[in-house]
Amino acid sequence: LESHGYRPLTRRDGKDGMTTIREDRPDLILLDIMMPGDGGVKMYRRLKGDPALTDIPVIMLSAVTAASFRHFLTMLNAQQAQPVPEPDHYLEKPVDHDQLIQLVRDTIG
Numbered sequence: 001l002e003s004h005g006y007r008p009l010t011r012r013d014g015k016d017g018m019t020t021i022r023e024d025r026p027d028l029i030l031l032d033i034m035m036p037g038d039g040g041v042k043m044y045r046r047l048k049g050d051p052a053l054t055d056i057p058v059i060m061l062s063a064v065t066a067a068s069f070r071h072f073l074t075m076l077n078a079q080q081a082q083p084v085p086e087p088d089h090y091l092e093k094p095v096d097h098d099q100l101i102q103l104v105r106d107t108i109g
Contacts, residue, residue: 031044066090
């Protein structure tokens, strides 16, 4: 990302990630589902449930297949009064570098 002019901020877990997002208000979030602590799904739910953050685009990255994630999200939403929307994009690992850069460009310009 840096070699393409972007300034990535990385965090190890959802708690640190949410703190950084609230402080720095990024243009885009690349979010892995599998991470320490609360994990990416819980962090994603917090993001989309926070009116101040919900408009930040999210590209999910994971070794979990897109179909499995969508199924999980459907099951999660069945129990929620306020459904969680699908992420803007979902990439399965290993991620193709060119595809990721193009998605970032397409998403934030």
